[in-house]
Amino acid sequence: MKSPICEMLGIDFPLLAFSHCRDVVAAVSKAGGFGVFGATGHTPESIEVELAWIDAHCGGKPYGLDVLIPENLVTGGAKGLTSRGLAEKIPQGHRDFVDDLLSRNGVTPSPRNERPAGEPAKDSAPPFDPTNALELLEVAFRHPIKLIANALGVPPKAMLDMGKKHGVPVAALVGAKEHAIRQVEAGVDILVVQGGEAGGHCGEVSTLVLVPEVLNALKAIGAKTPVLAAGGIMNGRQMAGCMAMGAAGVWTGSVWLATTESETSEIFREKMVAATSRDTVRSKGRTGKPSRQLKSGWTQAWDGPDSPGALPMPYQTLISERALLAIEKSAATGNAAARDMVTYFVGQGVGLVDQVKSAGQVVQEFKEDFVAAYEDMTALFD
Amino acid sequence: MKSPICEMLGIDFPLLAFSHCRDVVAAVSKAGGFGVFGATGHTPESIEVELAWIDAHCGGKPYGLDVLIPENLVTGGAKGLTSRGLAEKIPQGHRDFVDDLLSRNGVTPSPRNERPAGEPAKDSAPPFDPTNALELLEVAFRHPIKLIANALGVPPKAMLDMGKKHGVPVAALVGAKEHAIRQVEAGVDILVVQGGEAGGHCGEVSTLVLVPEVLNALKAIGAKTPVLAAGGIMNGRQMAGCMAMGAAGVWTGSVWLATTESETSEIFREKMVAATSRDTVRSKGRTGKPSRQLKSGWTQAWDGPDSPGALPMPYQTLISERALLAIEKSAATGNAAARDMVTYFVGQGVGLVDQVKSAGQVVQEFKEDFVAAYEDMTALFD
Numbered sequence: 001m002k003s004p005i006c007e008m009l010g011i012d013f014p015l016l017a018f019s020h021c022r023d024v025v026a027a028v029s030k031a032g033g034f035g036v037f038g039a040t041g042h043t044p045e046s047i048e049v050e051l052a053w054i055d056a057h058c059g060g061k062p063y064g065l066d067v068l069i070p071e072n073l074v075t076g077g078a079k080g081l082t083s084r085g086l087a088e089k090i091p092q093g094h095r096d097f098v099d100d101l102l103s104r105n106g107v108t109p110s111p112r113n114e115r116p117a118g119e120p121a122k123d124s125a126p127p128f129d130p131t132n133a134l135e136l137l138e139v140a141f142r143h144p145i146k147l148i149a150n151a152l153g154v155p156p157k158a159m160l161d162m163g164k165k166h167g168v169p170v171a172a173l174v175g176a177k178e179h180a181i182r183q184v185e186a187g188v189d190i191l192v193v194q195g196g197e198a199g200g201h202c203g204e205v206s207t208l209v210l211v212p213e214v215l216n217a218l219k220a221i222g223a224k225t226p227v228l229a230a231g232g233i234m235n236g237r238q239m240a241g242c243m244a245m246g247a248a249g250v251w252t253g254s255v256w257l258a259t260t261e262s263e264t265s266e267i268f269r270e271k272m273v274a275a276t277s278r279d280t281v282r283s284k285g286r287t288g289k290p291s292r293q294l295k296s297g298w299t300q301a302w303d304g305p306d307s308p309g310a311l312p313m314p315y316q317t318l319i320s321e322r323a324l325l326a327i328e329k330s331a332a333t334g335n336a337a338a339r340d341m342v343t344y345f346v347g348q349g350v351g352l353v354d355q356v357k358s359a360g361q362v363v364q365e366f367k368e369d370f371v372a373a374y375e376d377m378t379a380l381f382d
Numbered sequence: 383m384k385s386p387i388c389e390m391l392g393i394d395f396p397l398l399a400f401s402h403c404r405d406v407v408a409a410v411s412k413a414g415g416f417g418v419f420g421a422t423g424h425t426p427e428s429i430e431v432e433l434a435w436i437d438a439h440c441g442g443k444p445y446g447l448d449v450l451i452p453e454n455l456v457t458g459g460a461k462g463l464t465s466r467g468l469a470e471k472i473p474q475g476h477r478d479f480v481d482d483l484l485s486r487n488g489v490t491p492s493p494r495n496e497r498p499a500g501e502p503a504k505d506s507a508p509p510f511d512p513t514n515a516l517e518l519l520e521v522a523f524r525h526p527i528k529l530i531a532n533a534l535g536v537p538p539k540a541m542l543d544m545g546k547k548h549g550v551p552v553a554a555l556v557g558a559k560e561h562a563i564r565q566v567e568a569g570v571d572i573l574v575v576q577g578g579e580a581g582g583h584c585g586e587v588s589t590l591v592l593v594p595e596v597l598n599a600l601k602a603i604g605a606k607t608p609v610l611a612a613g614g615i616m617n618g619r620q621m622a623g624c625m626a627m628g629a630a631g632v633w634t635g636s637v638w639l640a641t642t643e644s645e646t647s648e649i650f651r652e653k654m655v656a657a658t659s660r661d662t663v664r665s666k667g668r669t670g671k672p673s674r675q676l677k678s679g680w681t682q683a684w685d686g687p688d689s690p691g692a693l694p695m696p697y698q699t700l701i702s703e704r705a706l707l708a709i710e711k712s713a714a715t716g717n718a719a720a721r722d723m724v725t726y727f728v729g730q731g732v733g734l735v736d737q738v739k740s741a742g743q744v745v746q747e748f749k750e751d752f753v754a755a756y757e758d759m760t761a762l763f764d
Contacts, residue, residue, distance in 0.1 A: 001762050177658055177733065197588040205659040206579040206588040208623070209614040209730040213659050216734065232591040241590070241623035243762065244755040276559055277587040277595050348591040351559065352598065373626040374759055380383050380625065381756070 004226040005249035008169050008190065009034055009146050010062050014249025015239065015366050016192075016228060017359070018066055018151075022050045022057075023261035024359050029054075029061035031363035036064040036149060036251075043132070044139045051143040064147030064171075065140045067133040069156060070289075070313060087318045090311065097308050098323045101301050105337035107330040110322050129314075134158055141166050147190070149173065152201060154186045163189070173230070173251075175203025180214040184223045191218075192251045195231030199254045199347035201291045202282065207231040207242070215246045234349040236369025244377075254347040259359040267331050268294075268344050269356050277351030284309075286345070288316035294350065296343035298324065386608040387631035390551050390572065391416055391528050392444050396631025397621065397748050398574075398610060399741070400448055400533075404432045404439075405643035406741050411436075411443035413745035418446040418531060418633075426517045433525040446529030446553075447522045449515040451538060452671075452695060469700045472693065479690050480705045483683050487719035489712040492704050511696075516540055523548050529572070531555065534583060536568045545571070555612070555633075557585025562596045566605045573600075574633045577613030581636045581729035583673045584664065589613040589624070597628045616731040618751025626759075636729040641741040649713050649724050650676075651738050659733030666691075668727070670698035676732065679723035680706065 005014040015033040019025050025035030037054065039047055054063060102109055137148060137159060148163055149171035163170035169189035174180045180191055193214045195207025205213070211229045218225055229242035230251035239250045257264045258272045271294060281295045285302025288310050293299060298320075302310060310316045330338035357365075387396040399410040400418045407417030419436065421429055436445060484491055519530060519541060530545055531553035545552035551571035556562045562573055575596045577589025587595070593611045600607055611624035612633035621632045639646045640654045653676060663677045667684025670692050675681060680702075684692060692698045712720035739747075 002764055003762060176660060195588060195590070197591050203660075205730050205733070206577060206590065206614055208577070208588065208590045208620060209579050209616075209659045209733060212617065212620060213733045216736070232588055234591075235594065237627045238590060238594060240759070241626040244623040244626050244759055245619045246755075246758070277591045278558060278585075348587050351587070351591060351595045354598070373628075374763070376628070377622070377626055377756055377759060380385060382384055 016251045018253040021263040026057040027359035029063045030059040031360040033363045040068045062146035066149040070152040110326040197348040198231035200345040232349045234352040236366040237373040240373035258353045277348040288313035294343045297341035398633045400635040403645040408439040409741035411445045412441040413742040415745045422450045444528035448531040452534040492708040579730040580613035582727040614731045616734040618748040619755040622755035640735045659730040670695035676725045678725035
């Protein structure tokens with residue numbers, strides 16, 4: 001397929017798949033998409049292990065790496081702090097709120113020294129730490145990565161310089177026209193334009209509106225930065241629709257959470273299949289910034305009248321990841337109240353998931369649906 | 383163009399345009415789209431005048447009529463009540479809130495006997511009155527209308543029967559999968575599947591997700607009801623995108639508010655051109671149900687900490703329409719505070735409006751952009 005994204009990334013089908021799971025990344029790239037590994041929570045040591053595994057399993061196909069470096073972080077300047085160090089700063093009222101929520105629902109809190117899901121070491125770097133993220137990138141460039149992405153604001157100059165030095169494009173995620181212009185002016189090579197229906201951190205403007213709005217804004221400043229549409233995209237017909245609007249490809253996330261390879265629990269995947277598009281909520285209760293996730297007893301508690309309110313990033317992540325790990329464990333033993341609280345980042349597209357499939361099959365279906373959409377368009381003019 | 387909607391409505395290009403302005407309806411139909419006249423606020427007498435005007439100006443092209451009949455209305459059963467009768471039931475606290483808001487901003491309240499915008503007679507039928515809506519339809523069927531639509535829940539059986547009797551398809555607007563199924567089971571001929579980015583009454587799920595979700599649900603029950611995508615659609619590329627996803631056409635609204643023919647004020651059109659997609663809000667402060675409108679001093683007041691809260695439908699409409707009429711008048715005399723409060727129903731697509739054009743030109747550009755989108759898709763496979 002002829003698209004600037006295909007040329008930049010060395011692929012034939014501009015379907016990018018964000019995942020925290022190395023198995024998904026390798027499977028998508030192998031099947032002809034482009035896997036992007038979410039590195040948040042990793043140390044330089046653990047990322048080396050993950051990328052070596054991907055290299056051995058992706059059939060020599062290209063893949064990328066995604067980091068989360070926020071532009072503003074309350075821990076900014078607090079160098080040398082670890083997750084454990086930060087966790088000690090969480091207010092007692094918030095600890096009590098979580099302890100009470102867990103105990104009322106029959107969930108035993110995780111021991112202090114147990115690592116939350118996705119966090120690789122007992123006393124790792126804190127989440128969203130810029131220094132750690134840049135170290136991860138240094139390690140990553142020892143592998144044949146073809147894209148680096150930042151999903152939380154303008155990438156630091158050091159990241160942009162790294163991309164340039166290695167000839168690897170730098171992508172950045174935006175949820176508003178103004179942010180898109182700022183990213184392009186900073187030197188970003190690819191914009192991931194993500195609508196408010198997306199899972200995880202997101203704005204309020206829908207993909208269908210935001211993508212053309214950003215394309216118009218880029219045109220107005222004479223920028224030719226290719227745009228990947230993101231937010232709500234779960235199949236090849238939606239991908240065709242976004243490319244008809246002018247996107248050079250798509251960036252997807254939620255759809256891979258329902259694959260057999262995914263890091264998600266079986267319980268969460270069952271909840272995905274059962275959910276409609278109205279079963280998600282955009283809430284600060286997971287990371288401290290608005291992020292879309294599956295509605296559950298957990299999200300309701302944080303958004304409810306007794307909530308102490310979300311802590312700023314990264315404290316809310318620290319408190320919620322540990323609790324959600326305990327909730328998942330309890331749910332797995334058959335605790336129905338815990339099962340009700342199980343949640344994860346997921347977009348409104350969860351309403352389009354009707355079964356769990358392999359990642360390779362999802363890529364194949366994207367291709368088939370894309371072609372079917374194009375053929376239907378052609379038939380309109382018969 | 384080959385689409386079930388084109389066959390049902392006798393048109394070549396499945397672009398439906400909802401408008402409260404007869405000039406827009408006639409201009410769109412004449413240019414090859416399909417105008418749908420929003421009849422809310424009209425009496426049987428005034429609708430006769432409007433439709434006769436459309437007949438004389440649409441060049442013999444087909445058009446339709448849209449009514450708002452909610453499934454649940456707090457005035458249900460209060461037959462014979464007029465707008466004035468209902469207005470007397472508005473709590474004093476709410477009157478005081480509005481009076482104070484207006485006076486603080488230098489706006490003189492409208493005299494009691496002045497009709498609010500869009501309300502045709504001094505003591506007309508109350509808004510959202512089912513009996514009145516059915517009388518309007520009786521009058522409408524003396525004209526060559528080709529579609530009747532209800533934009534607020536399942537149409538009453540009498541409306542569905544009328545459509546059947548006259549051989550005119552009945553459309554209904556839905557914002558959730560479950561509603562779509564209920565509408566199809568009730569016998570609706572066309573579904574307008576409207577995402578949360580839409581202006582006016584809307585749900586929370588985006589167009590990009592809701593359209594395929596409804597199409598999947600229809601397929602699962604073996605229904606072949608054609609779907610019009612709605613919400614955020616302002617140009618032919620988005621229209622092509624929605625049809626690539628499987629929609630049989632599109633239903634549009636906000637884009638016509640920025641046309642020279644529109645009923646909107648010059649001030650509101652200037653605000654549309656200046657707005658980005660983030661300048662709308664989904665609020666109960668206009669009608670009592672969540673509806674998307676341009677953010678302004680008015681919406682901020684109703685959504686703010688001192689708000690008495692929105693009244694249920696139709697009371698909130700009665701109190702807000704009268705005040706907004708006074709606000710528009712004051713803004714037109716140069717009152718900057720009043721200008722700041724000017725608002726109207728509009729979707730996130732307002733961020734795609736960069737100038738005011740004629741309705742006919744908008745239709746023409748939709749066609750050109752649609753073809754351009756298709757050609758770009760074709761070029762992907764070169």
